[in-house]
Amino acid sequence: MDAAAAYNPRTVEEVFRDFKGRRAGMIKALTSDVEEFYQQCDPEKENLCLYGFPSEQWEVNLPAEEVPPELPEPALGINFARDGMQEKDWLSLVAVHSDAWLLSVAFYFGARFGFDKADSLVLVAPLSGKRLFNMINDLPTIFEIVTGTAKKQQVKEKSSVSNHSSNKSKSNPKRGSESQPKYTKVMQAKDEDEEGLEEEDDEEHGDTLCGACGENYAADEFWICCDACEKWFHGKCVKMTPARAEHIKHYKCPSCSSNKRARP
Template identity: 70%
Template sequence: MEGMPQNTPKTVEEVFMDFRGRRAGLIKALTIDVENFYQQCDPEKENLCLYGLPNETWEVNLPVEEVPPELPEPALGINFARDGMQEKDWLSLVAVHSDSWLLAVAFYFGARFGFNKSDRKKLFQMINDLPSVFEVLNGNTKQSKDHPGTHNSSSKIKSSGKSRQSENHTSKSVKMPMPLKEDESGGEEEDEDEEQGLTLCGACGTNYAADEFWICCDVCEKWFHGKCVRITPAKAEHIKQYKCPSCSNKRTRV
């Protein structure tokens, strides 16, 4: 099976890295590459599965023939329901099964290499610190609108540069933590930094970092790494209304 890593993870940290890579691939399939993923899930084809790979990529493929398989298998036949339900509901259902599969693979490695109680607990805590694929897909993560004190509603771009307002596009600005008043304590500044760190990329699901360029979708209001959606700071300054790949690809399906 192509999803089997060349160097099978044997420690908690290695299993978590494998989990995170597969998760990133699945999130990419259901958000950034959603149109490509949709087209590959042709109901006329045989039973298909969505695999997340350790190198942060994904593939739609037939299940393996071996019984039992080398790794737990994802949900079988996801393509058959594609045209029988609303696209959003279908993607959400695939996301839920993807989350279940990710956990199955991670704890399969744990069982295979004899993780003890503390190892399993450590692995679960590391996994649980990341939002699920379903949460990322449906925006059920702590985004900018959850922290009005940190993310101004008129700010759609943020990076490590100084706060500024574009002369030509007043709806866009580079976003940094809100300045503190002179009588505010250093503890409040730490709280704001912590809140900003809770912002999660709508594509890869990782946390905000001050040295990275981010942009917010004007439709779904999710934040994205510029690199994840292929938007540079210079390009963003000339965008009057930014739509993320998922919102851009939305269309009515019968």
């Protein structure tokens, strides 16, 4: 699948960049591109795998023909279970196997090319201070993003922090409530009051993660919440604009919109 012989990350930074690129591609397949991904995983076809590439692209394809393959292979036959379980459960299952594959590829590069002792890749041993492991561990897993666990954890952490701060933010209406629009707008000009509100908004939502790409909330980006799963998304990740959002009463993300195909 990958031209691994021509692409060999050798440093911690290069392996982490490779990890993030492959992860971003697989997150796209399971969130913003879920319709296309679902269609490509035809149970009538042979064993299929979900591949993520350093270029942040994804592909559903047959496993490599050579044995052993150049890189570890993803889970085989993800397409066979597609129609045998509810779609959200199937996507969660694929997400778990995708996380396992990403770690195996990172371990492969670390073991094959070797890092300095201080940067050695230790994914299992309970040792702290391993740089690559910590960098990977700082990111939510694909499973956490697909199931919404990452957002729940962020909310829990923010709630814990807010207990030690003032209650001022509690008087603000909840973002995404029935009385508020399900999106934020990029403001071209702000007076002092607006800037103050935006600062409060940044503090409250700065750790919120996009359900598609897994990146953090930013005040200068268009942001929309799904009424079904209550995950937040960058508008660009779900191909939504502020103008279109103005006319949507109840927004559903690509994953929730496709759940109508799920079988009980």
